[in-house]
Amino acid sequence: MAALGLGYLQWTQHNRLAPVDWDLALVGRDGSEKVLSYAELLALPTVETAGGFFSSVGTIYGPFRVKGIPLETLLDLVGGMTASDLLQVSARDGYSMVFDYRQLQGDIDTFAADTLRLVPGGAVQFLLIFEQDGQPLAENDGAPLRLAIINPDGLLTEGHWWVRWVTRLGVRAPSPAAGSGN
Amino acid sequence: MQTQLQGRLGPLAVVAVSLLVLSLSGCKPAAREKVKLKVICAGSLMVPFAEMEKAYEALHPDVDVLIEGHGSVQVIRQVTELGAGGDVLAVADHSLIPPMMYDVKMPDSDRSYATWQITFAGNTLGLAYTPASRYADEIDASNWYEILSRPDVKLGISDPRFDACGYRALMACWLAGVLYDKPDLFRDVLGEFEYPVSLQVQGERCTIVVPNVVRPLKASVRGSSVVLLGILESGDIDYAFEYLSVARQRNLGFVELPPQINLASDAFRSLGYDLRVKIDYQRYASLIPEFRCQEILYGLTIPENGPHPQHACSFVRFMVGLEGQRIFAAQFQPLLPLVVDRPEHLPVELADLVQ
Numbered sequence: 001m002a003a004l005g006l007g008y009l010q011w012t013q014h015n016r017l018a019p020v021d022w023d024l025a026l027v028g029r030d031g032s033e034k035v036l037s038y039a040e041l042l043a044l045p046t047v048e049t050a051g052g053f054f055s056s057v058g059t060i061y062g063p064f065r066v067k068g069i070p071l072e073t074l075l076d077l078v079g080g081m082t083a084s085d086l087l088q089v090s091a092r093d094g095y096s097m098v099f100d101y102r103q104l105q106g107d108i109d110t111f112a113a114d115t116l117r118l119v120p121g122g123a124v125q126f127l128l129i130f131e132q133d134g135q136p137l138a139e140n141d142g143a144p145l146r147l148a149i150i151n152p153d154g155l156l157t158e159g160h161w162w163v164r165w166v167t168r169l170g171v172r173a174p175s176p177a178a179g180s181g182n
Numbered sequence: 183m184q185t186q187l188q189g190r191l192g193p194l195a196v197v198a199v200s201l202l203v204l205s206l207s208g209c210k211p212a213a214r215e216k217v218k219l220k221v222i223c224a225g226s227l228m229v230p231f232a233e234m235e236k237a238y239e240a241l242h243p244d245v246d247v248l249i250e251g252h253g254s255v256q257v258i259r260q261v262t263e264l265g266a267g268g269d270v271l272a273v274a275d276h277s278l279i280p281p282m283m284y285d286v287k288m289p290d291s292d293r294s295y296a297t298w299q300i301t302f303a304g305n306t307l308g309l310a311y312t313p314a315s316r317y318a319d320e321i322d323a324s325n326w327y328e329i330l331s332r333p334d335v336k337l338g339i340s341d342p343r344f345d346a347c348g349y350r351a352l353m354a355c356w357l358a359g360v361l362y363d364k365p366d367l368f369r370d371v372l373g374e375f376e377y378p379v380s381l382q383v384q385g386e387r388c389t390i391v392v393p394n395v396v397r398p399l400k401a402s403v404r405g406s407s408v409v410l411l412g413i414l415e416s417g418d419i420d421y422a423f424e425y426l427s428v429a430r431q432r433n434l435g436f437v438e439l440p441p442q443i444n445l446a447s448d449a450f451r452s453l454g455y456d457l458r459v460k461i462d463y464q465r466y467a468s469l470i471p472e473f474r475c476q477e478i479l480y481g482l483t484i485p486e487n488g489p490h491p492q493h494a495c496s497f498v499r500f501m502v503g504l505e506g507q508r509i510f511a512a513q514f515q516p517l518l519p520l521v522v523d524r525p526e527h528l529p530v531e532l533a534d535l536v537q
Contacts, residue, residue, distance in 0.1 A: 056344070056406035057225040057251035086394055093263050094467025098394045100377075109404070111412075118413050158405040160344055174377060174394060 020136075020144045024128075027170040028078030029085055036077075038144060044069050047127060051150025053159040058116060063154045068129030071104065071147075074169060085171050089147050092165040097147070099126075099161075100174075110155035122155040128166060142166070216246040219493050220267060224254045224274035224480070225407060226305065226347075229431045230513040231272070237509060238500050245493055253406070254346060255469060258282045261485045262295050263468060268485055269494040270501075275346050275473075276301050276481030280523075282468060288487055296483040297527035300536055302502055303480040304516045306446040307350050309437040310411070310429035315420035318435065326437050327358055330421060331370040338402040338410045338419040339372070342392050342459060345406055346473070349459040350445055351423035352379070352390050353475045357443040360453045373400020387456045389472075394463045425478075430514035446516070448477045479518070484529065495531035502535060 020038040027033050046069055052062025075081055083101045090096040110122025129148045130137060137143035142164025149157040223231050228251040235247040252260065254273035260266040262282060273279065276299060283296035309326055311318055316336075321329045330337050342348035352372075359367035368381070377393040396403050402419050404410045411432055414422045421437075429436040441449040450457070461471035482501075484494045500506055502520055510517050522528050522536040 054408075055251075056253050056256075056408060057228055058408040059251075088463075093259075096463070096465060096467075098463050100395045100397070102397075103395075109409070111409070116408065116412050117416055118409075118418060158409065160405055 022144050022167075024074075024145060024166065025168040025170075026074055026078045027168065027172075029082070029171040029173065030079065032078055034078055036074075041069060041128075041145075042130070044073055047125070049125070049127075049150055049152045050154055051127075051129075051148050051152075052113060052154070052156045053149075053162050054111065054116060054156050055159045060113060060116075060156065061159070063113060063156070064132045065134065066127065066129045066148050066150060067131035068127035068148060071126035071128060071169070074128065075171060078171065081171050084173065086174055088168075088170045088172065089163045089166060090168040090170065091142075091163050092167050095163060097161060097163050108149055108157055108161070110151050110157060113154055113156050116156070119155055122151045122153065124149050124151050124157060128169075214244065216244055217490055217493055218246050218248055219269045219490055219497060220248045220250065221270045221272070221497065222250045222252065222257045222260050222266075222268045223272040224257060225251045226274050226425050226428050227251070227272055227480070227515070230427075230510050230515050233509045233513065234501055234506060237505055238497060241500070242493075242496070245497075247497065253344060254278055255282070255466060259466065259468070261487070262286055267487070267489060269488045269490050270482060270484055270497055271296075272302075272480060272482040274305070274478070274480055275476075276479045277474070277476060278469070279481050279483055281470075283483065283485070286468070293486055295485055295487065297486065298522055298524045299481040299483040300498075300502070300528075300532075301479045301481050301521050301523075302518065303510065304446055304518050305478045305480070306426040306438065306444045306516065307347070307354055307423060307478065308426055308429070308439050308444060309421045310414060310424040310432075310434040311421045311437065312414060312417070312434060314417050315414075315435070317420075321421075321437055323438055323440060326439065327362065327364070327367050327371055331367075335421065336402060336419040337371065337400075338404060338413060338422040340407050340410050340423070341396055341403050341405050343396060343461050343463065343465060343471075347407055347423060347425060348403070349390075349392070349461075349473050350478070352392070352459055353450075353457055354423065354439060354443045354445065356381070356388065356390060356457060357450055357453055357455075357475075358439075360455065361440065361442050371401075373398055375399065386454060388458070390457075390459045392459060392461045426516070427514040445475070445478045450475060450477075491529065492531070495529050498532060499535065 022038045024036050048067045050063045051066050054060045081101055087099045106124050108124045110119050112119050127148045129146050145166040147163040149161045231249045235249050238247055254275050257273050261268045279299045284294050286295050317329045339351040340348040355368045355371050376397040377395050380391045382389040410422045413419050457475035459473045488494050520536045
């Protein structure tokens with residue numbers, strides 16, 4: 001196990017490092033599914049950068065040093081996304097979040113870390129992170145996999161995007177609009 | 183050990199040595215650890231609850247009140263799904279507590295996470311603005327929708343997928359169309375959406391359907407009230423649908439909307455519709471995202487698995503007592519007569535508080 005490195009371990013609720021037993025399901029827009037083990041995920045190219053977020057009541061978390069896999073890399077394994085597709089990110093606790101293609105291309109608001117004022121045009125990247133500040137993610141931070149929407153210059157993004165305990169990334173077409181449009 | 187030392191050095195020397203050892207080792211009589219009372223509340227209650235924390239701790243120095251704010255659904259999930267634990271929960275939409283707590287059993291138990299709630303406060307939906315907002319000197323309760331419909335006016339709402347204030351803003355706009363007999367008001371005020379927000383009307387029942395992704399072409403939609411207030415104060419938008427208490431706490435201007443649409447009471451019922459907002463994506467597996475139009479009512483409960491039930495009752499008594507009422511009033515939070523939905527389940531320590 002030692003030869004595999006820190007990334008293969010996670011903090012348990014008893015504050016011990018233990019091997020990670022976690023699968024990530026990737027579902028393409030045609031319904032095809034690919035399941036990656038944690039070890040397979042960590043064999044993919046990774047990015048190490050800065051990122052942070054704030055909660056709905058304005059509590060700031062980070063910016064941290066985070067390490068993870070670009071979402072684009074993962075989605076390409078199941079055919080990628082087209083401009084009309086949506087991505088649903090689902091988690092172990094029943095939480096999910098939906099993004100459209102433009103958001104994944106960076107159309108996400110960024111905010112100053114000191115004032116929480118909007119800073120338009122901050123570059124963002126979607127990562128599935130497994131390390132924070134050089135350590136495996138803690139359980140409460142979403143171990144072993146968390147969606148992070150980061151800005152390398154230290155700008156923050158909104159916390160509801162940062163899905164913890166990610167188990168599934170599913171690409172799909174938008175639901176047909178119901179009723180009469182407004 | 184002590185007997186041997188006494189025999190050789192005498193009792194005074196033993197005391198002196200003992201004191202020396204204690205002082206060198208830094209030992210002190212163990213300080214009594216404070217009870218950590220975790221109070222989880224809706225974001226719109228954060229300001230009065232922060233005051234409540236200080237006042238309660240001054241009266242109860244053995245208690246450390248920890249206030250934690252979230253959206254109301256997340257307030258409940260902290261206890262029911264995230265294992266974070268909590269002693270007192272207070273949410274901005276009382277209707278969330280029965281389906282998410284009464285109907286859900288604790289693991290390996292036939293007990294529910296909660297069995298009662300007290301509704302204790304309300305709020306009023308309206309329009310927050312600053313002196314720099316366009317037409318700030320013109321807007322009032324009679325012309326607000328005309329002002330918001332102007333092409334150069336920027337309106338903000340919080341995202342109805344994430345925030346109760348957001349879906350309540352949609353409800354208010356639709357009700358306003360009925361009140362003023364202006365069928366296009368909803369579209370005129372909010373503008374078009376890239377993924378359509380649709381309306382389903384069948385007789386007296388109307389459902390506003392919010393799509394997976396909310397991308398307005400005219401209005402600004404932001405994830406939370408915190409962000410919305412930030413862009414209002416920076417001048418990026420002119421007006422934002424907000425609660426009265428939040429606007430007043432930030433020293434913002436506030437347009438009070440007519441009672442039929444401000445959701446401060448059930449006066450909306452006079453318009454004759456059963457209105458709902460349905461979110462076309464399920465953010466939480468534990469909550470069907472369809473919200474019925476109701477008056478804004480804040481609810482509180484003590485979770486059945488809360489670690490400090492006696493202290494929790496004491497805090498609730500303080501919160502709804504005279505000092506708590508003074509704090510709420512100073513922070514512009516409208517208080518209502520206390521009502522308990524299931525009095526037979528209320529802890530005896532609280533029984534005298536409610537009708």
